[in-house]
Amino acid sequence: MVNEIVFDEPVIQREKLITGLYKSTFPVVAKYVSKMGGSFDDAKDVFQDALVIFYEKAVANELLLVSSEKAYLLGIAKHIWFKKFRDNLFNQNFDCFAEGFDVAEQINEQPSANKLMRYLETTGKKCMELLSAFYFHKLPMKDVASLFGYAGERSATVQKYKCIEKVRETVKEQSLAYEDFIE
Structure with a gap:
């Protein structure tokens, strides 16, 4: 079953849909981001980015849903979080971790x-x-x-x-x- 969402509806219906998605999906996204080591602010950023992508795809008639809007939005948010996490991991400067860290001291602590x-x-x-x-x-x-x-x-x-x-x-x-x- 594939559903297609079209945003040709009046503005009030769009607002209701987006508000409903926010209420139903944001807590799930926040829980996921928290479980993956992110903060509440990270969750808000990720969710808002996901909501923008969802909206842009819907307006461009490129949004084909296999299950539900909530599942689709959650999938986008997980993808954004994973990409952000991966990019941050690759861009970290590991020298900042080495300050005050004595490897010999750590090895001797058995x-x-x-x-x-x-x-x-x-x-x-x-x-x-x-x-x-x-x-x-x-x-x-x-x-x-x-x-x-x-x-x-x-x-x-x-x-x-x-x-x-x-x-x-x-x-x-x-x-x-x-x-x-x-x-």
Whole structure:
């Protein structure tokens, strides 16, 4: 189904359509731009550019809609945001990031094994052994399953996930950050 929008209607109907599009589509565009690291002002700019493109195509009778005006406008906005994001990425001067950044200092800041072990131990002996077998000894999940008596690889994978979740919960409960693991 292809719809064609023609702006031969009276000005009041055009205004209603544009206002309706703004109310229904802008929140979706703002959410998308925010999720992609943009600000509210970025979202307004992107949406207004998309609305202008939409309007120009409609006036020139070049607007063929496959689904809805809202979907078409959202697609334009996503394309504009992606292009803007890509262009900004290529045009950045990376020297500004290097100021005050000592690579040697960053390399030397490694997490403390003792602090990490303390949080891993909160999972219990069996979890510690399972995580050690998989991550430290690099055993395949099939071997881990048979070593610990699980019915299969899937069961061992689920248990490993549960063990990791225990560690995450401990870290989350104590509101720890990466810096808390550095000595």
